Amino acid sequence: TQLLEQSPQFLSIQEGENLTVYCNSSSVFSSLQWYRQEPGEGPVLLVTVVTGGEVKKLKRLTFQFGDARKDSSLHITAAQPGDTGLYLCAGEPTNDYKLSFGAGTTVTVRA
Amino acid sequence: EADIYQTPRYLVIGTGKKITLECSQTMGHDKMYWYQQDPGMELHLIHYSYGVNSTEKGDLSSESTVSRIRTEHFPLTLESARPSHTSQYLCASSEYVSTDTQYFGPGTRLTVL
Numbered sequence: 001t002q003l004l005e006q007s008p009q010f011l012s013i014q015e016g017e018n019l020t021v022y023c024n025s026s027s028v029f030s031s032l033q034w035y036r037q038e039p040g041e042g043p044v045l046l047v048t049v050v051t052g053g054e055v056k057k058l059k060r061l062t063f064q065f066g067d068a069r070k071d072s073s074l075h076i077t078a079a080q081p082g083d084t085g086l087y088l089c090a091g092e093p094t095n096d097y098k099l100s101f102g103a104g105t106t107v108t109v110r111a
Numbered sequence: 112e113a114d115i116y117q118t119p120r121y122l123v124i125g126t127g128k129k130i131t132l133e134c135s136q137t138m139g140h141d142k143m144y145w146y147q148q149d150p151g152m153e154l155h156l157i158h159y160s161y162g163v164n165s166t167e168k169g170d171l172s173s174e175s176t177v178s179r180i181r182t183e184h185f186p187l188t189l190e191s192a193r194p195s196h197t198s199q200y201l202c203a204s205s206e207y208v209s210t211d212t213q214y215f216g217p218g219t220r221l222t223v224l
Contacts, residue, residue, distance in 0.1 A: 040217065040218075042201050045212045098170070099213065
Protein backbone atom coordinates (compact mmCIF):
# COMPACT_ATOMS: atom_id res chain seq x y z
CA THR A 1 0.00 0.00 0.00
CA GLN A 2 1.39 3.36 -1.04
CA LEU A 3 1.66 5.96 1.69
CA LEU A 4 1.23 8.76 -0.85
CA GLU A 5 -1.30 8.48 -3.68
CA GLN A 6 -0.78 10.74 -6.67
CA SER A 7 -3.45 11.53 -9.24
CA PRO A 8 -3.87 11.49 -12.09
CA GLN A 9 -1.20 9.03 -13.15
CA PHE A 10 -0.98 10.59 -16.62
CA LEU A 11 -1.96 14.05 -17.87
CA SER A 12 -1.65 15.34 -21.43
CA ILE A 13 -2.62 18.93 -22.21
CA GLN A 14 -2.13 21.59 -24.85
CA GLU A 15 0.34 24.42 -24.35
CA GLY A 16 -1.30 27.33 -22.55
CA GLU A 17 -3.76 25.21 -20.54
CA ASN A 18 -3.74 24.91 -16.77
CA LEU A 19 -3.29 21.68 -14.84
CA THR A 20 -3.44 20.41 -11.27
CA VAL A 21 -1.91 17.26 -9.83
CA TYR A 22 -2.71 15.87 -6.43
CA CYS A 23 -0.87 14.06 -3.68
CA ASN A 24 -3.03 12.48 -0.97
CA SER A 25 -2.53 10.37 2.12
CA SER A 26 -4.30 9.25 5.26
CA SER A 27 -1.11 10.00 7.18
CA VAL A 28 0.10 13.31 8.56
CA PHE A 29 3.40 14.66 7.29
CA SER A 30 5.87 17.03 8.92
CA SER A 31 6.84 18.31 5.49
CA LEU A 32 6.18 17.55 1.87
CA GLN A 33 8.35 18.01 -1.18
CA TRP A 34 7.66 18.14 -4.91
CA TYR A 35 10.23 16.95 -7.43
CA ARG A 36 10.28 16.97 -11.24
CA GLN A 37 12.07 14.26 -13.15
CA GLU A 38 12.89 14.50 -16.85
CA PRO A 39 13.60 11.43 -19.01
CA GLY A 40 17.08 10.04 -18.40
CA GLU A 41 17.67 12.22 -15.35
CA GLY A 42 17.16 12.04 -11.62
CA PRO A 43 14.42 13.99 -9.79
CA VAL A 44 15.11 17.65 -9.00
CA LEU A 45 13.52 19.40 -6.03
CA LEU A 46 10.96 22.10 -6.86
CA VAL A 47 9.67 23.06 -3.42
CA THR A 48 9.29 22.03 0.21
CA VAL A 49 6.17 22.91 2.22
CA VAL A 50 6.13 22.54 5.97
CA THR A 51 3.12 24.41 7.40
CA GLY A 52 -0.51 23.27 7.12
CA GLY A 53 -2.36 25.56 4.70
CA GLU A 54 0.89 26.87 3.23
CA VAL A 55 0.87 28.11 -0.35
CA LYS A 56 4.10 28.61 -2.29
CA LYS A 57 4.46 30.09 -5.75
CA LEU A 58 7.34 29.40 -8.09
CA LYS A 59 6.72 31.42 -11.27
CA ARG A 60 3.78 29.60 -12.93
CA LEU A 61 3.75 26.80 -10.36
CA THR A 62 1.62 27.01 -7.20
CA PHE A 63 2.03 24.47 -4.42
CA GLN A 64 -0.42 24.00 -1.57
CA PHE A 65 -0.12 21.95 1.61
CA GLY A 66 -3.42 20.89 3.12
CA ASP A 67 -4.53 22.29 6.48
CA ALA A 68 -4.31 18.84 8.06
CA ARG A 69 -0.90 18.20 6.42
CA LYS A 70 -2.20 15.04 4.75
CA ASP A 71 -2.38 16.24 1.17
CA SER A 72 -0.85 18.62 -1.33
CA SER A 73 -1.49 19.93 -4.81
CA LEU A 74 0.59 21.38 -7.60
CA HIS A 75 -1.06 23.78 -10.04
CA ILE A 76 0.62 24.92 -13.25
CA THR A 77 -0.74 27.98 -15.03
CA ALA A 78 -0.34 28.36 -18.79
CA ALA A 79 1.68 25.17 -19.16
CA GLN A 80 4.61 25.10 -21.55
CA PRO A 81 6.34 22.15 -23.27
CA GLY A 82 9.24 22.66 -20.87
CA ASP A 83 6.92 21.65 -18.01
CA THR A 84 6.78 18.11 -19.41
CA GLY A 85 8.07 15.55 -16.94
CA LEU A 86 7.29 13.21 -14.07
CA TYR A 87 6.13 15.08 -10.97
CA LEU A 88 6.80 13.30 -7.70
CA CYS A 89 5.62 14.21 -4.24
CA ALA A 90 7.58 13.03 -1.22
CA GLY A 91 6.64 13.36 2.42
CA GLU A 92 8.28 13.03 5.81
CA PRO A 93 5.85 11.11 8.03
CA THR A 94 5.63 12.46 11.58
CA ASN A 95 6.83 9.11 12.95
CA ASP A 96 9.75 8.59 10.56
CA TYR A 97 12.77 10.52 9.36
CA LYS A 98 12.84 8.98 5.90
CA LEU A 99 11.07 10.34 2.85
CA SER A 100 8.20 8.38 1.28
CA PHE A 101 7.60 8.98 -2.40
CA GLY A 102 4.45 8.80 -4.46
CA ALA A 103 4.36 6.98 -7.80
CA GLY A 104 4.28 10.27 -9.72
CA THR A 105 2.18 12.02 -12.34
CA THR A 106 3.51 12.04 -15.90
CA VAL A 107 2.69 15.40 -17.46
CA THR A 108 2.95 15.96 -21.20
CA VAL A 109 2.46 19.46 -22.59
CA ARG A 110 1.93 19.47 -26.36
CA ALA A 111 3.09 22.45 -28.40
CA GLU B 112 23.44 21.92 -10.27
CA ALA B 113 23.93 18.74 -8.26
CA ASP B 114 27.37 17.16 -8.26
CA ILE B 115 26.38 13.55 -7.98
CA TYR B 116 27.38 10.97 -10.55
CA GLN B 117 26.37 7.45 -11.38
CA THR B 118 28.06 4.92 -13.63
CA PRO B 119 27.28 3.14 -15.76
CA ARG B 120 24.19 4.89 -17.09
CA TYR B 121 22.98 1.74 -18.83
CA LEU B 122 23.92 -1.88 -18.20
CA VAL B 123 22.69 -5.08 -19.85
CA ILE B 124 24.01 -8.27 -18.33
CA GLY B 125 23.27 -11.97 -18.09
CA THR B 126 21.79 -13.80 -15.14
CA GLY B 127 24.27 -14.78 -12.43
CA LYS B 128 26.76 -11.99 -13.05
CA LYS B 129 28.16 -9.89 -10.24
CA ILE B 130 27.76 -6.15 -10.79
CA THR B 131 28.60 -2.94 -8.97
CA LEU B 132 26.76 0.31 -9.58
CA GLU B 133 28.89 3.33 -8.77
CA CYS B 134 27.72 6.55 -7.10
CA SER B 135 29.89 9.51 -6.19
CA GLN B 136 29.14 12.99 -4.89
CA THR B 137 31.43 15.96 -4.48
CA MET B 138 29.22 18.00 -2.14
CA GLY B 139 30.60 16.51 1.08
CA HIS B 140 27.17 15.21 2.10
CA ASP B 141 27.07 12.71 4.93
CA LYS B 142 23.71 11.20 3.95
CA MET B 143 23.45 8.99 0.86
CA TYR B 144 20.65 6.80 -0.48
CA TRP B 145 19.85 4.17 -3.11
CA TYR B 146 16.37 4.02 -4.57
CA GLN B 147 14.75 1.62 -7.03
CA GLN B 148 12.36 3.15 -9.54
CA ASP B 149 9.94 1.24 -11.77
CA PRO B 150 7.28 2.76 -14.06
CA GLY B 151 4.07 3.60 -12.24
CA MET B 152 5.55 2.72 -8.87
CA GLU B 153 6.81 4.91 -6.07
CA LEU B 154 10.54 5.24 -5.48
CA HIS B 155 11.57 2.54 -3.03
CA LEU B 156 14.43 3.17 -0.62
CA ILE B 157 16.67 0.11 -0.66
CA HIS B 158 19.77 1.33 1.23
CA TYR B 159 20.94 4.43 3.03
CA SER B 160 23.98 5.69 4.89
CA TYR B 161 24.37 8.45 7.44
CA GLY B 162 28.13 8.60 7.11
CA VAL B 163 31.35 6.64 6.69
CA ASN B 164 31.02 3.02 7.88
CA SER B 165 27.26 3.47 8.36
CA THR B 166 24.85 1.49 6.15
CA GLU B 167 21.22 0.51 6.67
CA LYS B 168 18.65 -1.41 4.69
CA GLY B 169 15.68 0.56 3.47
CA ASP B 170 12.01 -0.23 3.33
CA LEU B 171 12.19 -2.44 0.27
CA SER B 172 13.86 -5.80 0.70
CA SER B 173 16.82 -6.02 -1.61
CA GLU B 174 19.41 -8.66 -2.37
CA SER B 175 21.99 -5.96 -3.00
CA THR B 176 24.66 -4.73 -0.59
CA VAL B 177 26.33 -1.36 -0.15
CA SER B 178 29.48 0.01 1.42
CA ARG B 179 30.54 3.47 2.61
CA ILE B 180 34.28 3.58 3.07
CA ARG B 181 34.63 7.17 1.87
CA THR B 182 32.20 10.07 2.30
CA GLU B 183 31.94 10.69 -1.43
CA HIS B 184 31.48 7.09 -2.60
CA PHE B 185 28.47 4.77 -2.08
CA PRO B 186 28.60 1.75 -4.42
CA LEU B 187 25.83 -0.84 -4.68
CA THR B 188 26.68 -4.48 -5.45
CA LEU B 189 24.59 -7.37 -6.70
CA GLU B 190 26.44 -10.66 -6.17
CA SER B 191 24.29 -12.63 -8.62
CA ALA B 192 21.99 -10.64 -10.85
CA ARG B 193 18.56 -11.99 -11.79
CA PRO B 194 15.89 -10.73 -14.21
CA SER B 195 13.85 -9.53 -11.20
CA HIS B 196 16.65 -7.01 -10.56
CA THR B 197 15.86 -5.24 -13.82
CA SER B 198 15.03 -1.67 -12.84
CA GLN B 199 16.21 1.94 -12.67
CA TYR B 200 18.55 2.58 -9.73
CA LEU B 201 18.83 6.13 -8.41
CA CYS B 202 21.48 7.37 -6.00
CA ALA B 203 20.90 10.50 -3.91
CA SER B 204 22.55 12.52 -1.17
CA SER B 205 21.47 15.14 1.33
CA GLU B 206 23.33 17.48 3.65
CA TYR B 207 21.65 16.93 7.00
CA VAL B 208 18.63 14.65 7.35
CA SER B 209 16.81 12.65 4.71
CA THR B 210 14.02 15.20 4.58
CA ASP B 211 16.36 17.91 3.42
CA THR B 212 16.69 18.45 -0.29
CA GLN B 213 17.81 15.21 -1.84
CA TYR B 214 20.15 15.56 -4.81
CA PHE B 215 19.78 12.73 -7.26
CA GLY B 216 22.16 11.28 -9.77
CA PRO B 217 20.99 10.54 -13.34
CA GLY B 218 20.36 6.87 -12.54
CA THR B 219 21.56 3.51 -13.84
CA ARG B 220 19.17 1.57 -16.05
CA LEU B 221 19.89 -2.12 -15.34
CA THR B 222 18.57 -4.94 -17.53
CA VAL B 223 19.26 -8.52 -16.55
CA LEU B 224 18.59 -11.05 -19.28
